[in-house]
Amino acid sequence: MSSLPEGVLRDHPLARLTTVRTGGSAELFARVGTLEQLQRLLGWAARRGHQVGVVGSGSNLLVADSGVRGLVLKLDEELGKIEITGTRVHCGGGARLPAIAARAAQAGLAGIEFGVSIPGTVGGAVRMNANAYGGDLARVLEWVEVATPAGIERRAPAQLGFSYRRSTIRPGEVVAHAAFALQPDDRATVAARLADLRARRKETQPSGIRTFGSTFKNPEDPRAEGRTAGQLLEAAGCRGLRIGGAGFSAKHANFIENPGRATTADVVAVMAEGRKRVRERFGVVLEPEVQALGPVEFPPDWERS
Numbered sequence: 001m002s003s004l005p006e007g008v009l010r011d012h013p014l015a016r017l018t019t020v021r022t023g024g025s026a027e028l029f030a031r032v033g034t035l036e037q038l039q040r041l042l043g044w045a046a047r048r049g050h051q052v053g054v055v056g057s058g059s060n061l062l063v064a065d066s067g068v069r070g071l072v073l074k075l076d077e078e079l080g081k082i083e084i085t086g087t088r089v090h091c092g093g094g095a096r097l098p099a100i101a102a103r104a105a106q107a108g109l110a111g112i113e114f115g116v117s118i119p120g121t122v123g124g125a126v127r128m129n130a131n132a133y134g135g136d137l138a139r140v141l142e143w144v145e146v147a148t149p150a151g152i153e154r155r156a157p158a159q160l161g162f163s164y165r166r167s168t169i170r171p172g173e174v175v176a177h178a179a180f181a182l183q184p185d186d187r188a189t190v191a192a193r194l195a196d197l198r199a200r201r202k203e204t205q206p207s208g209i210r211t212f213g214s215t216f217k218n219p220e221d222p223r224a225e226g227r228t229a230g231q232l233l234e235a236a237g238c239r240g241l242r243i244g245g246a247g248f249s250a251k252h253a254n255f256i257e258n259p260g261r262a263t264t265a266d267v268v269a270v271m272a273e274g275r276k277r278v279r280e281r282f283g284v285v286l287e288p289e290v291q292a293l294g295p296v297e298f299p300p301d302w303e304r305s
């Protein structure tokens with residue numbers, strides 16, 4: 001067995017690095033604390049022909065039960081730091097959005113309050129173009145630094161191709177740093193907005209469950225008649241529907257929960273059943289919002305619409 005670079009582990013379980021807590025192990029795994037270490041590992045993986053995946057907070061991630069080939073990275077230490085200078089927040093790709101929102105509020109800075117509702121990292125938020133309650137990542141993001149085996153590249157929001165839950169960050173590219181340009185505001189006012197957003201979340205979404213948030217994107221299909229994915233799933237009788245160890249939440253029909261021992265296959269079976277019911281009832285084909293890491297297997301009729 002060939003030797004591995006320092007810090008790289010073999011066969012590392014990933015379920016506990018996700019919020020839904022399902023799936024197998026990474027063939028190779030490393031926590032990366034600095035940009036230098038990140039560049040070294042990306043170069044090594046490229047030379048060895050290993051695919052590279054990234055786990056942020058795992059809050060929008062479905063890991064294959066059979067595991068993930070190649071190298072999976074998690075950013076922390078320096079690459080998880082948050083620094084505020086004037087009205088600019090500079091942070092690592094592994095910094096968590098709720099922490100950034102809270103730090104900005106303490107500093108009397110407005111614009112990133114919506115981050116309090118998104119339990120993910122900056123890297124995951126940029127990759128997914130995350131937002132909530134009308135907040136807009138692109139409006140406050142100044143630039144990101146993306147690491148690839150070829151080096152570090154600074155990209156402006158206009159170069160990130162943001163659209164609904166999409167960006168042009170490609171698999172294998174790692175968002176290592178980001179800078180946000182915020183607006184000065186009264187501290188108490190920003191703090192009150194955070195409290196309001198937290199309360200709104202608590203009212204509408206289940207808390208303390210193992211989930212990856214919204215399972216499907218809200219459809220643009222006119223047959224949905226403006227209804228959200230959750231409303232369509234609910235109308236199709238999916239609220240609380242269980243298959244194996246997983247099921248749609250009783251509080252929010254677009255959330256799948258793992259009450260204890262679900263596998264990714266159970267989660268996929270629930271997704272497939274919900275998608276089938278909505279397709280049969282409304283002719284609308286729901287597209288997953290959740291991202292697969294590794295060969296997550298969908299049923300053969302998944303693509304049929």
Ligand SMILES: Cc1cc2nc3c(=O)[nH]c(=O)nc-3n(C[C@H](O)[C@H](O)[C@H](O)COP(=O)(O)OP(=O)(O)OC[C@H]3O[C@@H](n4cnc5c(N)ncnc54)[C@H](O)[C@@H]3O)c2cc1C
Nearest residue numbers: 056057058059060120121123124125130131132175212213
């Ligand atoms: C309870 C709950 C509520 C949620 N509410 C919202 C909401 O209101 N709005 C919303 O938009 N989302 C929401 N989400 C989904 C999720 O939090 C967001 O998509 C978040 O941006 C994902 O970030 P993450 O760090 O957890 O990414 P992960 O789930 O770890 O990864 C998601 C994708 O991003 C990639 N990625 C992660 N880090 C990096 C990086 N540094 N560089 C490059 N690629 C990277 C991964 O490889 C993967 O493809 C919710 C999730 C939960 C569990």
